[in-house]
Amino acid sequence: MRITDGSASLTTSERFGRLLLVPAILLVGSIAFYPILRNAILSFYKVDILSGIPPTFIGFKNFSTLLQDSRFLKSLGNTAYFTIVSVVIEFLLGLGFALLLNRTFRARNLVRATVLIPWALPTAVMAIGWRWIYNDVYGVLNDILLKLGIISTKIAWLGNPHTAMMCAIFADVWKSTPFVALILLAGLQSIPRELYEASELDGATEWNKFRLITFPLLLPSIALALLFRTLQAIGIFDLIWVLTGGGPAGTTETVSIYVYNYAYRYLRLGYASSAVTLTFLIILVIGALWLRRK
């Protein structure tokens, strides 16, 4: 006899398990994997939706045009700048928040909930709020800085190519620091108290405790927070779309904004797809190199 009682019930449960995966596979397959594949294919076509002409295969032409497109290269640079600066600030600030919230004090839960608020609010909606804060004439930022004597004349924060990106980064830091702080806080709370108690017996200073216990044990949480934030920052769209639309003079145009403009403003879907594909490949290569170095 080949099939015993046990293995027969195993196969039915295996079958049941597979059945349970079907809805997830259908969704991920059609709404995620199909688009990724289709996007790669479209990169090799010229797509003109207005004329009604079916897409024509043009080989690597989209890619060779992209590499000479200074606007695309600039958007890559903007994305890298935005990502690196915002993630670094969010990490440092988030670590500070987490260390602060890790202490026990009254109303800690309320403070923790308050810190969470920026994360929960819609980015696009709060980006409009930031536009109002940054407003050159009626903005509250200029008013406060003038009163504090930090600036002497009102600044058009979003209209100035030197400050627009800074404003976008600050708004992103405001929104995303809570996320980093919470991940790090959870990491901090999983560090066993005994380690600190033992080191206190050995007369360790606060700095040594941080350097020798907190930081090394927090590394997995740090890595996770940085990974998530970096990937989110690379894809940034809503904040910049609402805040500056990519301007002034393209100084805040990130790759997602560039792709959106080429797809829906200039209706060059194939070209826009190739920009997505190329960016994606660049990220993969950087990721692979980074992993190999480690």
Next chain:
Amino acid sequence: MVKKKIKLFGFFVLIVIVVLFSISPFLWQIITSLKSNEEIFSLPISYFPHKINFRSYIEIFTERPFGRYILNSLFVASCATLLCVFVSSLAAYAIARIKIKGGSKFLIVVLVVAFFPQIIYLIPLYELFGVLGLFNNPIALILPYATINLPFGIWVLTSFFKQIPKEIEDAAKVDGFSRGKVLFRIILPLSAPALATTAILVFILCWNEFLFALTFMVKDLARTVPVGIAMLSGASMYEIPWDKISAATVITTLPLVIITILFQRRIVEGLTAGAVKG
């Protein structure tokens, strides 16, 4: 003693700074929304409204289809959340409890989806929904929202299901429960807290989504709240109706602020489920 007091005071000051940093942009929206339009555009800036004014709150419902945006958002976010939580609980159960062959590999493949920027799905989905005639149809948002949040749902629920004692399932099987009954009558009801945690987070993420909503909902009346507010802007910098925008912002964000404060424990739990257990 004095040194300790100074330290405590310093700590208190830092906490106040952190709280102010977190809420002041939102507070400024509330203050702006309560001012009259004349006061908004007058100098010097007033930090408290001279006269509390609710006109803009009424106008966004009477002069603009803001009520419709809210209904659209509620409908889309609720349907997507239900779909997402249901589908992820099935998949998570298969991975965590049945331990089907290749289950963990499937989990990794799905998680990869969470790492891709949304823009990668945009053009092909635009093409697909165009062919299927789904523009302005809530389905064009419900399906993508459920899908992009699926990795998160499966991840959180898998780690939760793994913690349920095996004995409970075994006892039910002895009582003659079928596999399906075990799942729907025992595991899912037992997991209500985890399902709620997942649902709250997914709902917030769906409610806030912008890129797909901007692209797939072309008609004004089909728009969701974030896009609706972004589009309230007039043609030029000087036509922007800041009074209405700030009122709309407060109405959209206040429920989220309340949800966050009420459910902060759950939200933190959900957000950090992967960070600690993983």
